[in-house]
Amino acid sequence: MTTTILVCDTCRFSAEEKLCGDKTGGEILGDHIAAALPEGVKMRRHSCLMGCDHHCNLAIRAPGKLTYVLGAFEPTAESAAAVVEFAAKFDESETGRVPFKEWPVGVKGHFVSRMPPIEEDGWE
Template sequence: MATWVTICETCKREDWDETSGQTDGDRLAALVENLPVPDGVRVRRHSCLMGCGKGCNVTVQAAGKLCYTLGNFVPDAESADAILTYAGLHAESETGQVPYRQWPQGVKGHFVTRHPPLPDDG
């Protein structure tokens, strides 16, 4: 199963420059999409993750694993790299839990929520 990184493409930070023609989420998504994606990771965009007070928001999810929402990213290369690095570690983890000592510096302080895996319907 793939780990999915979902990037809110409509996120606007408080200091968003509306004359730029791009939302902050769109800028972050473009930066992530232009980096090499780790094995087992896929990237997609979504319109509004409803975390407006913490833009830019992303989720890291996989079936049967702990899933996370992260926010308050600056749309820059460092954030994009940290998001994909963390997603790669999530993909490698059997449970989705990544030991704190392995977290890239760029995701520390950005975790908003953790979601348990959905129960098996069987």
């Protein structure tokens, strides 16, 4: 089973600014995440996750597991490290549930939604 971090590459750099130089915040966060990926976790860029009230949105998913949507990150290496650490714990989990006490501090307060596995509804 492969865990994927979907990073919105069109997300703003901050609530006030779209770009930092010639890159969006999502592009910068994606670069940091790609540089820190552990074995078993991959990253894919996706244009617009429709979380425009937040900036630097992403989703963490795997077949048969919960899907988490997170947002309002600073596009920094520290934010990326927290996301990657959570994704590694998610990957190790059978259902995608990671106990709150194991959440990295850098992801707390960034969760937007949690969705059930698609397979539970018979979708493919």
